[in-house]
Amino acid sequence: MNRKRSKYRPQLPPARLAAIEALASCLDRGVDIQAALDAALTPTDDGDVPDQRDAALATELAYGYLRLRLRLDYVLNEHLKAPHKLPRAMRLALGVAAFEILYLDRVPEYASVDWCVHHIKSDISSRLSGVANAVLRSVARLGAEANRHDYYRQDKPDRDEFLSRYYSCPVWMVKLWRKAYGERKTVALLHASTQAPPLGLRFDFSRPGAREAHRQLLLDESCKASTATGVALAASTPISMAAERDGFAVRQSLAGQEALLALGAENWGRPLWDACCGRGGKTLLLHGLGGGPITASDMNAERLRGLSALLAQRGITEDVAVVRARADEPAPFQWTFPVILLDAPCSGLGVLSRRPDAKYRRTRKDVTELAALQARILDNAWRALEPGGLLAYVTCTMTPQENEQQIDAFVQRTSDASIETTWRTPEDTPLREFFYGAALRKA
Numbered sequence: 001m002n003r004k005r006s007k008y009r010p011q012l013p014p015a016r017l018a019a020i021e022a023l024a025s026c027l028d029r030g031v032d033i034q035a036a037l038d039a040a041l042t043p044t045d046d047g048d049v050p051d052q053r054d055a056a057l058a059t060e061l062a063y064g065y066l067r068l069r070l071r072l073d074y075v076l077n078e079h080l081k082a083p084h085k086l087p088r089a090m091r092l093a094l095g096v097a098a099f100e101i102l103y104l105d106r107v108p109e110y111a112s113v114d115w116c117v118h119h120i121k122s123d124i125s126s127r128l129s130g131v132a133n134a135v136l137r138s139v140a141r142l143g144a145e146a147n148r149h150d151y152y153r154q155d156k157p158d159r160d161e162f163l164s165r166y167y168s169c170p171v172w173m174v175k176l177w178r179k180a181y182g183e184r185k186t187v188a189l190l191h192a193s194t195q196a197p198p199l200g201l202r203f204d205f206s207r208p209g210a211r212e213a214h215r216q217l218l219l220d221e222s223c224k225a226s227t228a229t230g231v232a233l234a235a236s237t238p239i240s241m242a243a244e245r246d247g248f249a250v251r252q253s254l255a256g257q258e259a260l261l262a263l264g265a266e267n268w269g270r271p272l273w274d275a276c277c278g279r280g281g282k283t284l285l286l287h288g289l290g291g292g293p294i295t296a297s298d299m300n301a302e303r304l305r306g307l308s309a310l311l312a313q314r315g316i317t318e319d320v321a322v323v324r325a326r327a328d329e330p331a332p333f334q335w336t337f338p339v340i341l342l343d344a345p346c347s348g349l350g351v352l353s354r355r356p357d358a359k360y361r362r363t364r365k366d367v368t369e370l371a372a373l374q375a376r377i378l379d380n381a382w383r384a385l386e387p388g389g390l391l392a393y394v395t396c397t398m399t400p401q402e403n404e405q406q407i408d409a410f411v412q413r414t415s416d417a418s419i420e421t422t423w424r425t426p427e428d429t430p431l432r433e434f435f436y437g438a439a440l441r442k443a
């Protein structure tokens, strides 16, 4: 559906306009950044279609800015007299322009200064355009200094505050990780969160040609890691683009695929209940590994519609049943399953590189509330597991409450449960994403 063009149109080139619109809607109104970008890049009623290059630049700016927002704020604050008195829209525009100046080599500095100063002059306050010009020129003079640790230590902050500024993560997350995982792993998690993740692909080997594409990509120099089901690439290649176009491969985090395989997914029996299936990324991976029958359920109707559409598109009509159900309430089935997958709702702190907006949205309270929900889901799903059966619990987060402590507490209160395997993405992964998993056996 096209969107209405608002009467007021800020004086911005199309990529910057889309990035700033999307960031404002994400940071001020809580819209997920990908949804906000999709909306900002939708053609307007009067036929304005952002071209592919603008869409790519808008995406790079929006994600790049979010990954480094606190670092950029610190740099700007160093050059402003009263940063918090400036209009919010001006701070956002300055942040995006500063990101371009410091991290996008292919955009000349003068071009970034130019669009930003012009926008502030025409759309925000002509009085403040001189301030914008002076600040951005100082940022440009900083150059590589903006990546040096010492620049962020001038006022001798404590270690948590320094890590928060430099790696652009809220202090509460830094404190939680340092306490739970120690210094080395914390820095690995923080560093990964500032970088774009590689492109993860999962192959559909039922398609003739998919095996060959997988084999070729394993040998490609852009291949950073692989599993039996997929690859992670530094960037798209002609082969990967053709594989996506021809339906041999779909985008899916390789770290998530790795976690399922580490829990033995290749050997799981059937029937299987995927109780938090979402749009079915893991449902389809499991279907590819061992077929059905699979019951896929979730509480979110829109995600289930997405899964049903995918199944229809792939011609999978018989052996995946899609059911709307909550997993934290008694299962709507009269029977039990030998295998259950809980790809649990979680705080997502292991995948901040892919979803950097979560850094500014999540709170410590969310972690506690999600851990309580996960505990209810585990207890409920366990009742639907047959004796001798296997329950696989997976999260894409890095908090002990939702991972190790969750599983330890479950095994303590459940006399017929034992831990068979656990998995944590290694801290030196090239994937920049971190998953946790545990396979639990019922006596």
Ligand SMILES: C[S@@+](CC[C@H](N)C(=O)[O-])C[C@H]1O[C@@H](n2cnc3c(N)ncnc32)[C@H](O)[C@@H]1O
Residues within 6 Å of the ligand: 275, 276, 277, 278, 279, 280, 281, 282, 283, 297, 298, 299, 300, 303, 325, 326, 327, 328, 343, 344, 345, 346
């Ligand atoms: C990590 S996501 C699942 C991703 C999915 N398995 C995939 O591979 O694409 C967690 C899912 O849990 C669902 N969810 C949250 N609370 C739930 C509940 N109480 N019962 C069932 N599903 C729930 C969310 O709608 C979301 O789709």
